[in-house]
Structure formats: C-alpha cells, structure tokens
Amino acid sequence: MTQSGNGAKRVFISTGEVSGDLQGALLVTALMAVATEQQMPLEIVALGGNQMAQAGVTLLGNTTAIGSVGIFEALPYLLPILRLQRQAKRHLKANPPDVAVLIDYMGPNLAMGQYLKAKHPQVPVVYYIAPQQWVWAFSDRDTRQLVDQCDRLAAIFKAEADYYRQHGAEATWVGHPLVDRYPSPPDKAAARQQLGLDPNAQVITLLPASRRQEVTYLMPVMLQAAQQVQARHPEVQFLLPVSNPALGAAFEQGLVQYDLRGQVLAGQSTDAIAAADVAITKSGTANLEIALMNVPQVVAYRLNPITAWIGRYLLRFDIPFVSPVNLVVNQPVVPEFLQWQATPAAIAAATLDLLENTTTRQTMLAGYAKMRQELGEPGACRRAAQLTLELIPNSGD
Structure with a gap:
C-alpha cells in the first residue's frame, strides 16, 4: 500500500446529505482521537460536507445538497453525483487509501463500493450506517451487493447487524452514534x-x-x-x-x-x-x-x-x-x-x-x-473508529 509522503495512513470516506455529513464528522473526530492514541498519523479525504471539513477532512466534493428519496426525485441528481464520484476516483487512483468507509447514502455508495472492489481490491472497505434493508428491502439483490463489497459492517442497530450477518456479512453492532452526542x-x-x-x-x-x-x-x-x-x-x-x-x-x-x-x-x-x-x-x-x-x-x-x-x-x-x-x-x-x-x-x-x-x-x-x-452504550463512534483502523496494515506493502 502506498503511503503519503509523511508516512500518514490514508482514509477515504464517502457519504452524502446533511445527516451523512453529521455522522461522518462524528466518525472523523473519533478516528483522529483513536489514531492519536495509537501514534498513527492520518490523512482523511472524503465526499461529504462542511461539518466533516470542520472536523479536519479534506473534501474531494461536497455532497450535502445532493440527495433525494424516490424514483423521479433522484433524476436531477444523477449527473452531479457522477461528476463528484469521478473527481473522487481520480484522486483515489493517484492516492490509493489504506481503508475506505462508506456511510449510508445507498445508491451512490453501492457504486463507489463496486469501484473500490474492482480497481482497488487491496483496500479494505467498511460500511458504516448501512442502508435499512432490514426494514424495507424490495429484494436481496442490493443486500448481496453490499455484503460482497464490504469487508466489515459497523451496524448502528442490533436488528441491522443481525440482518446483515444472516446474509453473510462480518457485522459488528457498535451502537448508535447519537447516544454520544446526547448523553x-x-x-x-x-x-x-x-x-x-x-x-x-x-x-x-x-x-x-x-x-x-x-x-x-x-x-x-x-x-x-x-x-x-x-x-x-x-x-x-x-x-x-x-x-x-x-x-x-x-x-x-x-x-x-x-x-x-x-x-x-x-x-x-x-x-x-x-x-x-x-x-x-x-x-x-x-x-x-x-x-x-x-x-x-x-x-x-x-x-x-x-x-x-x-x-x-x-x-x-x-x-x-x-x-x-x-x-x-x-x-x-x-x-x-x-x-x-x-x-x-x-x-x-x-x-x-x-x-x-x-x-x-x-x-x-x-x-x-x-x-x-x-441504541446501545455510549462510545459508538469510537468503536466504529477502532474497527476501521484495525483494518489498516501496520506497514506499507
């Protein structure tokens, strides 16, 4: 794995919309805290928003305003999403990450996961806050695709972890991050x-x-x-x-x-x-x-x-x-x-x-x-961060 010039480990995060930006920012704060304790320099780049940028991320594109629910509602956002993902892929090609984290944002992140597994198969992928297939899945196809693309799944609901385990994922219930925000x-x-x-x-x-x-x-x-x-x-x-x-x-x-x-x-x-x-x-x-x-x-x-x-x-x-x-x-x-x-x-x-x-x-x-x-015990963000950093190799290879 290629490291940055200063020896820092590279993390790539992909999320969208306002809620994903919030969850991404909470995770970034935890990642940096755990990495500091482990004396592991980090460089984090992301598709996200202003809250993640304030937490210390280098944004490859802002996705907070690109989001919809529904069939027709999604159409105006297809081209902007593709444009931002192309920008991110160009960066990842030149600077392969040591680990990737996909947060929520189902359609775009399934596409990003597919790209990572095809072009950067050596990069471990964590899915954090997975799509609520356990509630509303129309079929198992998207679930199978997600499970095939991620090496670890950090679930925020117990039912979510149980569902994805039943479909073959290595899923860990970390608890809900908002418990940390509102103790x-x-x-x-x-x-x-x-x-x-x-x-x-x-x-x-x-x-x-x-x-x-x-x-x-x-x-x-x-x-x-x-x-x-x-x-x-x-x-x-x-x-x-x-x-x-x-x-x-x-x-x-x-x-x-x-x-x-x-x-x-x-x-x-x-x-x-x-x-x-x-x-x-x-x-x-x-x-x-x-x-x-x-x-x-x-x-x-x-x-x-x-x-x-x-x-x-x-x-x-x-x-x-x-x-x-x-x-x-x-x-x-x-x-x-x-x-x-x-x-x-x-x-x-x-x-x-x-x-x-x-x-x-x-x-x-x-x-x-x-x-x-x-919703689980406090410390969900920290547990998700530890799970993510565990997947980073100790040295480049």
Missing part, C-alpha cells in the same frame, strides 16, 4: 436564553426539509398544520432551523406566506429543538436526535404522488414504521403521517394533543426512554 437531554431554559426566547413562551420547532423535494411536497403541508395550531394558540412561536443553507430563502418565504409568528434560524438546530415544547419534523435521523433530547414530536413525510403510487401499488412497499424512533422499539412511540395521511388537519391535531395533554407527552417520553436503551 442526557439538553437544558430547555438555556436553549431559550441562547435564542433570546421568553422562558414561558409556547415554542414549536418545524423541521420540514433538508432536501429540495421536501420543500415542494412536505413543507406546505407542515406550514398549513402550523397555521391551524396558531389559530388555536395565537401566542405560539415557531422556529425553523435551516440545515441546508440552499433552502433558507424557501423557509423565509414559507413563514411569510402562511403568516406564522416565528423566525428562521441559520443552523442552531440543536438549540431550536431543545427550546421547543413540540417539534413537527420530517422522518429521518432528526427523529432520533429529537427523541434523545426528550422533545415530543410529530413525524410526517410526503413524496412525489407518482413515486408514492408506484411504491404502494406496483412495488407493494409496506413497512410497519418509517421513523427510526418507532423502528428501534417496533412500537408507535411517535405519531407518523405518511403521504395521503399527512394532512394539515392530522398533523395539527397530533401537535395540539402533545401541547395540551400531559398524559400524551408522558407516554411519549416513556417510549423515548425505552428507545434509548435499545
């Missing part, structure tokens, strides 16, 4: 002070979109639901933290269009969630963050109607839950409203129930406690 719920009063909010105000945080398609299909429904809540509680304040800066203008326009009392925040998602009495959120990793912060939530999601129809009637796509909070315990801890059920009235009614009904809130918080127990 205990943050202080609501401190978050409100940080944001300049009245400590006694009613606050609802809206997390409608990190992808462009969600601005189109989900955000209007969520803002209409907020309108209905505001009609019953005129004093309520809404917070809209922006995780993808490209969507900031759309958030501002939405707030004005639906005449909502509130503000758009650049970043500050953690404070915005911690300050809330209730969060109304799209499904995804944010659901786990909100739960670990002990904030009651309502989950909704909508796709392009044609994509949804194909999934339901042609592909027979049917899963018990989509929110990771519910999936972890296989129980309806948080209310989910998907596609045709995701109406303003339904979302507003569930939000009002959480605002006004102490029993509903307490039941959800008890479900959160059960979920936390199922």
Whole structure:
C-alpha cells in the first residue's frame, strides 16, 4: 500500500446529505482521537460536507445538497453525483487509501463500493450506517451487493447487524452514534436564553426539509398544520432551523406566506429543538436526535404522488414504521403521517394533543426512554473508529 509522503495512513470516506455529513464528522473526530492514541498519523479525504471539513477532512466534493428519496426525485441528481464520484476516483487512483468507509447514502455508495472492489481490491472497505434493508428491502439483490463489497459492517442497530450477518456479512453492532452526542437531554431554559426566547413562551420547532423535494411536497403541508395550531394558540412561536443553507430563502418565504409568528434560524438546530415544547419534523435521523433530547414530536413525510403510487401499488412497499424512533422499539412511540395521511388537519391535531395533554407527552417520553436503551452504550463512534483502523496494515506493502 502506498503511503503519503509523511508516512500518514490514508482514509477515504464517502457519504452524502446533511445527516451523512453529521455522522461522518462524528466518525472523523473519533478516528483522529483513536489514531492519536495509537501514534498513527492520518490523512482523511472524503465526499461529504462542511461539518466533516470542520472536523479536519479534506473534501474531494461536497455532497450535502445532493440527495433525494424516490424514483423521479433522484433524476436531477444523477449527473452531479457522477461528476463528484469521478473527481473522487481520480484522486483515489493517484492516492490509493489504506481503508475506505462508506456511510449510508445507498445508491451512490453501492457504486463507489463496486469501484473500490474492482480497481482497488487491496483496500479494505467498511460500511458504516448501512442502508435499512432490514426494514424495507424490495429484494436481496442490493443486500448481496453490499455484503460482497464490504469487508466489515459497523451496524448502528442490533436488528441491522443481525440482518446483515444472516446474509453473510462480518457485522459488528457498535451502537448508535447519537447516544454520544446526547448523553442526557439538553437544558430547555438555556436553549431559550441562547435564542433570546421568553422562558414561558409556547415554542414549536418545524423541521420540514433538508432536501429540495421536501420543500415542494412536505413543507406546505407542515406550514398549513402550523397555521391551524396558531389559530388555536395565537401566542405560539415557531422556529425553523435551516440545515441546508440552499433552502433558507424557501423557509423565509414559507413563514411569510402562511403568516406564522416565528423566525428562521441559520443552523442552531440543536438549540431550536431543545427550546421547543413540540417539534413537527420530517422522518429521518432528526427523529432520533429529537427523541434523545426528550422533545415530543410529530413525524410526517410526503413524496412525489407518482413515486408514492408506484411504491404502494406496483412495488407493494409496506413497512410497519418509517421513523427510526418507532423502528428501534417496533412500537408507535411517535405519531407518523405518511403521504395521503399527512394532512394539515392530522398533523395539527397530533401537535395540539402533545401541547395540551400531559398524559400524551408522558407516554411519549416513556417510549423515548425505552428507545434509548435499545441504541446501545455510549462510545459508538469510537468503536466504529477502532474497527476501521484495525483494518489498516501496520506497514506499507
């Protein structure tokens, strides 16, 4: 294996979207800490985003704004993804890594894994935060492809590790990295002070979109639901933290269009969630963050109607839950409203129930406690980092 001029070991990481950038940054921090303890100089290059860059990575391309869910939704991103992957492949050809880590981002990472095994078969590949095939696999084909491409799989859910082991992967359950980030719920009063909010105000945080398609299909429904809540509680304040800066203008326009009392925040998602009495959120990793912060939530999601129809009637796509909070315990801890059920009235009614009904809130918080127990012990990022660095040869060959 070719080493860099300073003797550092090379790590390549591939991920996409805002959530992958967060998980990548947490892993990079752990990799550097473990490598320092082992006196192993590291050079980390990646397809990722700004959070990974801030953690010390050299970005080969920024993938945070390139992401979608659904068939038609993915089409506009095919060429940008291919372009970024070509850039990464050129770098890897000239500078082969000592180990590669693929994080989530299923379609692009299956393509990257295929490239690595074909052109750099000597490079060990770790898949971290594997696609949730154990929940919604249409067939075993993608699962077999993933297992063939990775030497080790670092699973964040126990059911994930069990599923991939059954399909022949060398899988290790490392636990969920967000447990490290939120070892205990943050202080609501401190978050409100940080944001300049009245400590006694009613606050609802809206997390409608990190992808462009969600601005189109989900955000209007969520803002209409907020309108209905505001009609019953005129004093309520809404917070809209922006995780993808490209969507900031759309958030501002939405707030004005639906005449909502509130503000758009650049970043500050953690404070915005911690300050809330209730969060109304799209499904995804944010659901786990909100739960670990002990904030009651309502989950909704909508796709392009044609994509949804194909999934339901042609592909027979049917899963018990989509929110990771519910999936972890296989129980309806948080209310989910998907596609045709995701109406303003339904979302507003569930939000009002959480605002006004102490029993509903307490039941959800008890479900959160059960979920936390199922996410594993603290140290997930460190365990994933150790597993990754173990695969690096001690000396070049």
